[in-house]
Amino acid sequence: MAETTTTTYDVVIIGGGPAGYNGAIRAGQLGLKVACVDKGPTLGGTCLNVGCMPSKALLHASELYDAANHEFATLGIDVSPRLNLPQMMKQKAESVTALTKGVEFLFKKNKVDWVKGAGRIAGPGKVEVTAADGAVTTLEAKNIVIATGSEPSGLPGVAIDQKRIVDSTGALSLPEVPKSLVVIGAGIIGLELGSVWRRLGAQVTVVEFLDRISPGMDAEVAKTFQRSLTKQGMEFKLGMKVTGAAVGKKGVSLTMEPVAGGAAETLEADYVLLAIGRRPYTEGLGLESVGITPDKRGFIETDHWKTSAPGVWAIGDVTLGPMLAHKAEDEAVACIETIAGKAGHVAYGIIPSVVYTTPEVAWVGRTEEELKEAGVVYKVGKFPFTANSRAKINHETEGFVKILADAATDEVLGAHLIGPSVSEMIGEYCVAMEFRAASEDVARTCHPHPTRSEALRQAAMGVEGWTMQA
Incomplete structure (x- = not known):
């Protein structure tokens, strides 16, 4: 195919996920x-297409289905819900498209050129794009940003066919509710997707190599x-190493x-x-053409998002650190602002993590185990x-808020939440920690009543021993 050279760009970003698209917009x-x-x-990468967004659509729908089956009667609403799985999948797809x-x-709106195709670096300042029809275009770039993200990890002896043995992408589109589902891995993705299918009627067993989920x-x-998940019907097999998976006519035998x-x-499933x-x-990605060698796990080492090659940057899941969309977005903004001659900064110690199950779990900063190990x-x-009024009224009293503060300075060092809507509340502690607030700052800030967010204030009061509502 004929090769064409386009105008020189200030920045060419390879990858259109949360790192790439936010970087392009900025x-x-x-x-x-x-x-x-x-x-x-x-556009949108894994996160929008086959990750964070569709999983939240199914989590939300399955939560409502579960509530209709179990909680509505308590609230005085008598219904007999029927699951319409094709419609549940259809509304998920519509949300993703939007x-x-x-x-x-x-x-x-921001005058970004979207170039469709597979990008690879073809030497300093050059990105080669191969379109679906095989046509190759070369883009000239003053700066190249690698934002190609990540893919599910494999396991020897467990061959993914996206029919009976699926990864997170396949688990978002199963054609039926399994009678039994085995989840290998008790991390965030496995627990979220496992809880979706558990609520829709599957018997779910989680197998984990470590002796904890x-x-x-934070261990507590x-x-x-x-x-909580066990009470909901999930079964856990911890400290187990999966050695193989054989697909039969009706399912999978896991050893x-x-x-x-x-x-x-x-285990049969x-x-x-x-x-x-x-x-x-x-x-x-043609990294060798500019002398970049990833580490043995495939990560690209960076110093303030700069790689070892001049004019080549890397952000998001291809770099070390938590593989989270919001970490990728922060790095994208900081990297582009640095390229533009501004000051780019990411507060790596204040990146929150969330598990969108029921109850939700959210945390930011350091755990008790980390503080003990560091001698803090x-x-x-x-x-x-x-003890929270709103949670009590809403029949969602599971969980707690735990705040860790420096004994000498009272600076908030970590916040660990498990309970209702904590994904929406953790941001308060991210802001507090960004301003290096003391727990007393939160304890003396007026919170609206009755809200779940009052638990954040009460826990902060507890640091100095004056919790008032428990």
């Missing part, structure tokens, strides 16, 4: 000439979380053995979801949702 806002290269049919079209609109989560919160040693076990994390998508003397303030 570049456009700052008056930079920018192109965003993406091989997908729509979001991806929204990104497209923002590109037009949700690595990275993780214990409470596991107890596993205890990590500590012992007899092997076999209709479907298996492999959710053991994600790996950076850095293969086939700290105080704890805790408040249970059983």
Whole structure:
């Protein structure tokens, strides 16, 4: 195919996910000439198309279905709900389409060129784009930003066919509610998708290599979380190593053995979801053409988003740190502002994490385990949702808020929440920590009554021992 060379861009971004599209929009806002290269049919990357957004659509729908089955009668609403799975999937797809079209609109608004095709670096200042029809275009770039994201990690002996053995993408579009589903991996993705199908009627078993669920989560919160999910009907097999999965006519036979040693076990299931994390998508990007060598796991090392190659930057899941859309967005803004000659900054210690199950779990800053290990003397303030008026009225009293503050300075070092709507509330503590607030600052800030957010204030009061409502 004939090769054409377009105008020189100030910035060419490879990848249209949360790192790429936010970077492109910010570049456009700052008056930079920018192109965003993406091989997908729509913008938004994994997050919008087959990740965060569709999973939240199914979590929301399945929560309402579960509430209709179990809670409505208590509230005096008598209904007999029937599951319409095709419609549930249809509304999920419609929501996703609206979001991806929204990104497209923002590109037009901010004069971003969306170049469709697979991008690869073809030497300093050059990005080669291969379109779906094989046509190749070369873009000239003063700055190249790698924002290609990540893909689900594989496991030897467990071959994904997206029919019986699925990854997170396949688990978002199962054709039926499984009678039984085995989830390999007790991280955020596995627990969220497992809880969707559990609520819709599947018997769910979670198999995890570690002896606990949700690595990275405060240990006390993780214990409470596991107890809650077990009460909802999820079964956990911890400290187990999966050794293989064989697909039969009607399902999957999963073999596993205890990590500590012992007899092997076999689990039969209709479907298996492999959710053991994600790996950076850095293969086939032509990194060698500019002398970049990823580490053995595929991550690109950066210093303030700069790679080892001049004029080449990397942001989001291809770099070290939490693989979260909002971390990618923060890096995108900081990287582009640095390119534009401004000061770019990301507060890596204040990136929140959320699990969108019921109850929700959200945290920011350091855990008790991390503070103990670092020898930091700290105080704890805790408040249970059983004592929160709004939670009580709404019959959602599971969980608590825990605040960790420096014993000497009272600076908030961490916030760990499990309970109703905590994903929406963790932002308050992110702001507090960004301003290096003391727990007393939150404790003496008026919160509206009755709201779940009062639990944040009461827990802060608890740091100095003057919690008033429990």
